[in-house]
Amino acid sequence: MVKVFDLGFMLTAIPDVLKYLPVTILISFGSSLIGLVVAFIVALIRYFEVPVLSPLCKLYISFIRGTPTLVQLFIVYYGIPIVLVAANQRFGTNINVSGLPKIIYVLFAFALNTGAYMSETIRSAITSVDAGQWEACYSLNMNTRQAVTRIVIPQALTVALPSLGNSWISVMKDTSLAFSIGLVELLSAARLIGARASRYLEVYIDAALMYWGVCIVMEIVLSLLEKRMRKYEGRIGA
């Protein structure tokens, strides 16, 4: 008799599925970190309303917000090789386009995606920093760069942290889209393993539990980090 649900298979498949968890974690952390750098740059350009660049950044954010992540991934995946081939021809460079690992495309696409969302978070966090903090910096003859890096960004980051954490979680879940360009990560690994035994529900549950587990760990880490960063607000003992 065919079992409706094979608990044994679900458990034995765990180690095989788990092997691909690092790929998922790598993509989510890697693209979040690159995205954070992008986000800071874009947020500062927008905050200081840098001519030319600021409207371009606005366009970029609007595009990312207005198109599905999967479409962005496809555009990067099919678009970058064309750009690189053209660059090779034009500048005589010798980039091995077909040899680029898929994970590079995925990192790039997700970094651009999450960078746009995070830049809005960071910009509004910077805006939320009291104007008096700037005044104090300038009155002490600090320059804008010093004010930004030493006073404004540290305070803005504290404000932005919960929201940045949510962005990370979105990216982490979106990594499953990498499957569509054939990158084997957690979800596609689960599907492949399931296909061998013709049992899918079990492995999808495995995958779900792993995504969820990573998320919970991350939430704990973030809340500890937030507590640490907020210690100056006086809610938690100094």
Place this chain on the structure above:
Amino acid sequence: MISVRNISKSYGASKILKGVSLDIKPGEIVTLIGPSGAGKTTFLRTLNWLASPDEGSVRIGDVEISAGHARPRQISALRAQSSMVFQHYHLFHNKTALENITESLIVVHKKTRAEADEIGIKLLIKVGMQDKMHEYPSRLSGGQKQRVGIARALAVEPKVMLFDEPTSSLDPEWVGEVLTVMNQIADEGMTMVVVTHEMRFARNVSKRIVFFDDGAIVESGAPEQLFQNPVHERTRQFLSKERFD
């Protein structure tokens, strides 16, 4: 020490400063008084170019800037002459009391942490805040915050200290301790420009009182003279509403 020539400043369509000129001698303590919205804060902020005037010039020490010709280096040179104490303290929230003082010493004046700490601790002792040096501003009372604010402003060894209503956000119980510190600094010969509603300070400590109204100086004079025999009706009216206890 300070020479302000014909400063004007507008925000949008409204003209906030209408040609203000003022000279202040080294070691002089000047209080600015006047009704809310008169432009006292704006005037103070032009002295370190936090607000850039549309017309006129500001000289402190040997640094002079004229409106419209301000280069970043000049602004920085002008700012190096003074420091400011704010009504709402504006202590760096993410820095401890000590770090609030050492921040600019390290970042702007390129002192080592050890040198900066030494200066910082000395100043915290001076304002009676050494016990709280590792506390964040959120855990300090208003009076304590303002004493740290004053220590922070002293640390950069300014030629002039600008005070914008340093006691106005304080509960009455904390006003005394801040005034004590200000008196002490006054006794040491610091040049001070103080916007205040604290008439005790104006009368007892300052050498000259400037009455500001509607973006211009209405009159100025020694405290006795201005309080007892104001020339202008507007000054008289303003003073009749202030408390002198």
